[in-house]
Amino acid sequence: MSPQGVLGVAVIGTGKMGADHVRRLHHVISGARVTAVVDVDGERSKALADTLDGCTAYTEAAVALAAEDVDAVLIASPGPAHEAALLEALGRDLPILCEKPLTPDAASALRVLEAEQRLGHRRLQVGFMRRYDAEYVKLKQLLDGGELGRALMMHHRHRNPSMPSWFTTEMLISDSVVHEMDVTRWLLDQEITAVTVLKPTPSSLAPEGMSDPQLVLFETESGALVDVEIFGHCGYGYQVWAEAVCERGVVGIGDEHGPRLSADGRWGGRVTPDYIERFEDAYDRQVRAWVDATRRGEVTGPSAWDGYAAAAVCEAGVRAQREGRRVGVDLIERPDFYR
Amino acid sequence: MSPQGVLGVAVIGTGKMGADHVRRLHHVISGARVTAVVDVDGERSKALADTLDGCTAYTEAAVALAAEDVDAVLIASPGPAHEAALLEALGRDLPILCEKPLTPDAASALRVLEAEQRLGHRRLQVGFMRRYDAEYVKLKQLLDGGELGRALMMHHRHRNPSMPSWFTTEMLISDSVVHEMDVTRWLLDQEITAVTVLKPTPSSLAPEGMSDPQLVLFETESGALVDVEIFGHCGYGYQVWAEAVCERGVVGIGDEHGPRLSADGRWGGRVTPDYIERFEDAYDRQVRAWVDATRRGEVTGPSAWDGYAAAAVCEAGVRAQREGRRVGVDLIERPDFYR
Amino acid sequence: MSPQGVLGVAVIGTGKMGADHVRRLHHVISGARVTAVVDVDGERSKALADTLDGCTAYTEAAVALAAEDVDAVLIASPGPAHEAALLEALGRDLPILCEKPLTPDAASALRVLEAEQRLGHRRLQVGFMRRYDAEYVKLKQLLDGGELGRALMMHHRHRNPSMPSWFTTEMLISDSVVHEMDVTRWLLDQEITAVTVLKPTPSSLAPEGMSDPQLVLFETESGALVDVEIFGHCGYGYQVWAEAVCERGVVGIGDEHGPRLSADGRWGGRVTPDYIERFEDAYDRQVRAWVDATRRGEVTGPSAWDGYAAAAVCEAGVRAQREGRRVGVDLIERPDFYR
Amino acid sequence: MSPQGVLGVAVIGTGKMGADHVRRLHHVISGARVTAVVDVDGERSKALADTLDGCTAYTEAAVALAAEDVDAVLIASPGPAHEAALLEALGRDLPILCEKPLTPDAASALRVLEAEQRLGHRRLQVGFMRRYDAEYVKLKQLLDGGELGRALMMHHRHRNPSMPSWFTTEMLISDSVVHEMDVTRWLLDQEITAVTVLKPTPSSLAPEGMSDPQLVLFETESGALVDVEIFGHCGYGYQVWAEAVCERGVVGIGDEHGPRLSADGRWGGRVTPDYIERFEDAYDRQVRAWVDATRRGEVTGPSAWDGYAAAAVCEAGVRAQREGRRVGVDLIERPDFYR
Incomplete structure (x- = not known):
């Protein structure tokens, strides 16, 4: 984390939902800033990064997650791309907020569950925002x-x-x-x-x-x-x-x-x-709760189990x-x- | 009252409100029937009477109220005509339901109050139907x-x-x-x-x-x-x-x-x-309550005092x-x- | 019908629902009066009849329906007793308002349908009051x-x-x-x-x-x-x-x-x-509609077919x-x- | 402003309302942090400052507003203390969010209006949060x-x-x-x-x-x-x-x-x-709008004129x-x- 304890977040996926989360992290929520945006469409991520101070554009999640200023990950790419990004982030022991669905099917969700359990502690929250x-x-x-x-x-x-x-x-x-x-x-x-x-x-x-x-x-x-x-x-x-x-x-x-x-x-x-x-307020509260918990070193909210069960x-x-x-x-x- | 205890009602005034009360007494409310309709416009009252069995048209209230088959009076003429009709009906000791206003001003209302008090018993209900x-x-x-x-x-x-x-x-x-x-x-x-x-x-x-x-x-x-x-x-x-x-x-x-x-x-x-x-239901309930009370020999509902105070x-x-x-x-x- | 066109109604069944319909016909609805009440419990029907002018108590529907002052029938007895009363009333070509269910099963309902069709005209309304x-x-x-x-x-x-x-x-x-x-x-x-x-x-x-x-x-x-x-x-x-x-x-x-x-x-x-x-108002409107239609010689409202389909x-x-x-x-x- | 453009805010008054704004600026709103808290009760301000990174406690507004890390002022002291704080902050050309009332009477409000007009540009927003x-x-x-x-x-x-x-x-x-x-x-x-x-x-x-x-x-x-x-x-x-x-x-x-x-x-x-x-959300939106406008160098929201008129x-x-x-x-x- 940066000296003042501001969470550096990589946002993976910069479509409608991802761009909205970037806006939310930058503009609405205290205690976090977007330090990386990732999209297979490099021009889209570049254009978004250029609007933000201290934010780098990437085309590969693995590279972004290795960056020094990335403390946590918000995954907003299409569902089929979630498993790879989740395993990468879990492999680096990074806190994750993953938009629903966790993954598109139960079998791949189970693989994510296993990866998180191998860490020995929880790192993953799923974006079921109605709970907020x-x-x-x-x-x-x-x-x-x-x-x-x-x-x-x-x-x-x-x-x-x-x-x-x-x-x-x-x-x-x-x-x-x-x-x-x-x-x-x-x-x-x-x-x-x-x-x-x-x-x-x-x-x-x-x-x-x-x-x-x-x-x-x-x-x-x-x-x-x-x-x-x-x-x-x-x-x-x-x-x-x-x-x-x-x-x-x-x-x-x-x-x-x-x-x-x-x-x-x-x-x-x-x-x-x-x-x-x-659900505007629910999205805001969800991300705020995730940022707050992450800064305290905790995981709250819907778990990988909830993502698997769904x-x-x-x-x-x-x-x-x-x-x-x-x-x-x-x-x-x-x-x-x-x- | 007729053999079966059905109340014979004279309706004074056959404009919009009066005609609606005739319909109500004839069609909706049990225990009463319209035996007389009175209007200075004799053609209007005649036309209305012709639609009802056993109902006579009059142009003068005094004549109608003297008829054998008139047990009670419903006054729905314009306000300025109320005082004369009320005094006539009270003079004959007939039960009255008088559309609001009782009379257009306090002084004339007081004269009605006095006439009713001279009877020694209440005979008059005012048509404040919201109470129903x-x-x-x-x-x-x-x-x-x-x-x-x-x-x-x-x-x-x-x-x-x-x-x-x-x-x-x-x-x-x-x-x-x-x-x-x-x-x-x-x-x-x-x-x-x-x-x-x-x-x-x-x-x-x-x-x-x-x-x-x-x-x-x-x-x-x-x-x-x-x-x-x-x-x-x-x-x-x-x-x-x-x-x-x-x-x-x-x-x-x-x-x-x-x-x-x-x-x-x-x-x-x-x-x-x-x-x-x-207020359709309130009008119905008001007239039903008046008919019921009248058949029991009672006066309930808003009194002449209420009409005077208003x-x-x-x-x-x-x-x-x-x-x-x-x-x-x-x-x-x-x-x-x-x- | 009586001279003034008031419908004489026999009410079959004087339990909770039947007694309420008696009250409604007598007190609330214009154009009808209860001339007969029928109950296998003769004391109950007698006690009820005694409260009404010109009403006779019976223990057998067939006898009541044969009375001169009975123009129409309201059936409020228990469901299993409906078929017999319905067939009796249809046999006498009397207008009927029958509390739901028409009959307890489809086979008996079909027999009622056939009896009504033999008359060549509709006589029967079923008491599905929510339609009112x-x-x-x-x-x-x-x-x-x-x-x-x-x-x-x-x-x-x-x-x-x-x-x-x-x-x-x-x-x-x-x-x-x-x-x-x-x-x-x-x-x-x-x-x-x-x-x-x-x-x-x-x-x-x-x-x-x-x-x-x-x-x-x-x-x-x-x-x-x-x-x-x-x-x-x-x-x-x-x-x-x-x-x-x-x-x-x-x-x-x-x-x-x-x-x-x-x-x-x-x-x-x-x-x-x-x-x-x-549903107080619905019950009132239902019976009023039935009385009105009956006096006009018509049948409206839910039919025997509706009773059978239900x-x-x-x-x-x-x-x-x-x-x-x-x-x-x-x-x-x-x-x-x-x- | 700090390198990352985060607004340093001095909060004057640390009672119920002031403490809630400190929480809001620190915890809820992005783009601002509380660098100074001021209260005549030095222990209260000290206790509050100790809970925040990089926040200094003061007992005098004039001293706090002179501090290098103070970019803007939020006034939440009792109404009678507003005029002095407002004139001090306007004298330093600092952006101000002042809790209602602007001042307790029209004459003092007029003095504040004049001070702001002397600056030649608007600096002052009044905390009528229902507008948010x-x-x-x-x-x-x-x-x-x-x-x-x-x-x-x-x-x-x-x-x-x-x-x-x-x-x-x-x-x-x-x-x-x-x-x-x-x-x-x-x-x-x-x-x-x-x-x-x-x-x-x-x-x-x-x-x-x-x-x-x-x-x-x-x-x-x-x-x-x-x-x-x-x-x-x-x-x-x-x-x-x-x-x-x-x-x-x-x-x-x-x-x-x-x-x-x-x-x-x-x-x-x-x-x-x-x-x-x-009005929780309205308070949040108000302070967020003030922080955003201030970082853009603008003044929006209820003006000193609105405070004076009220x-x-x-x-x-x-x-x-x-x-x-x-x-x-x-x-x-x-x-x-x-x-």
């Missing part, structure tokens, strides 16, 4: 408080106005519902044991061939039943709701906020257009979606290291 | 329950999309705010002692020369302070809100109801277009509006008869 | 309006604070979810084709052996997917929500209404304790619940008579 | 957008659960309502021209001798009428609402947020306990409160410097 959203945090507190008893069911809604053209039916599970997989595991503090995917007749406004919306069902260790409406092309805005049905009460988050306008024969407000606006549930989900049946989730026994 | 609205009733129950302590302030909002062309600035007080005068007296169970009217620069969408909106302030016997926003041309719909600020909590009614729609980048619902829709507060309000100052409300001492 | 609830009616209007496109999914919540001790797991389907079966058919204007019932680990506050809550899934003719959370012992109150996910927007009803109180560190309101309070879906639902699998719904082809 | 609250910002955008037409009225609610024992009736105006004075001026983009204060009978739960709650009325240049309910001892939590009544619609902020719980016969949520939690309105408000009458606001003509 103010409303989810309060929901978690209410559930943990115990007054409501055990959670019996959860209902989730996850709606996007539209999806990019390259977005596939499978990605509705692995890129979108993966967030509900993680918050369900976190809120209920237990693993998901099986997944079922149900497909109504698609919206005529969804792309040809895409099955949208869908209803995804999770079963959990305690026998809770969780449903997720995932709707990629709802047209009107971005909405995320969650409701926990407990033995002694029901608690929900995600009602529409902001100014309430009465005009033209209607009352109401504006729907957030995308996840960037909806990958395994996603695999089951995609299979359930494809085969039209309930698919059990196979998990290795949880190592003590991750308890 | 489900939300106001629940608000009253909460305030009467006592857990919230004394009411210190009330805030009212009373908005109309627009007003007819003949509606004057004074009528904003005597025709619109009169409802807030009555519910304030009823909810707080005390008299209004002074009125002040404040006029912001009018909306450019209000008619030329009309001061709209206005803020009307009431002071009450216990020193509570009440503000009323009256807005006759808000443009977007009909809204009535009320909020009581008490020592141990704040309670409000009038949030927007009905289906909540998310579409086109917005969430929300429809604003009720007018008081007919907003007239006196209106007089003060109109003077406060005209003179731009705080005006005290003069009330005679409340007769034991009305306690 | 103001919020459901507005939801239906929005869906029928077409601006939102086709409904892709529906989400229902149906929660009771608790259930009587004799309430079984099967009755969660046939007595509670039957309402969602009917409103789904009505709102989407199509039949339900299959039912699946999923059971999370029950609440520890539900009675021993009862599987509560449950998630019930319907598939419809157009391929819409509908989920219903049924929770019989949620403990805190009665809540009914419905949300339709359409191609161009999402619309929901059932948010909590009434006064909003801020006190003791919390904001919010009271949850309705039971369906009687929540019975068939219930049968499938109970089997799905018992066997833990998706069960298709078998319906006869809809007769032209019921189109 | 996400909801107020959206409200401002809606009003500025123009679709709603001119604002005719505003309604504000400002409730605290309780006030410290040393809080006086006057401070309800100068310490609490001052926020509504500023946001009203900012939202409507015009000056307040007169103030009236109305006092209902106080709550029995307010301290003996304190007039609480009150209704404060503002008139503005365009003739808009603004009412503020200020309630210092509402008991149940901290609530801030604002509603603008415009020619073409009404828009409000401040509805209760967070998880919505249904339990124990009630629905609703938790009321924020204090302004620290309610002081003048407060003076009028306190006089109106004391004398029980409408009091006009005297402002000097706005210097071009502050346009």
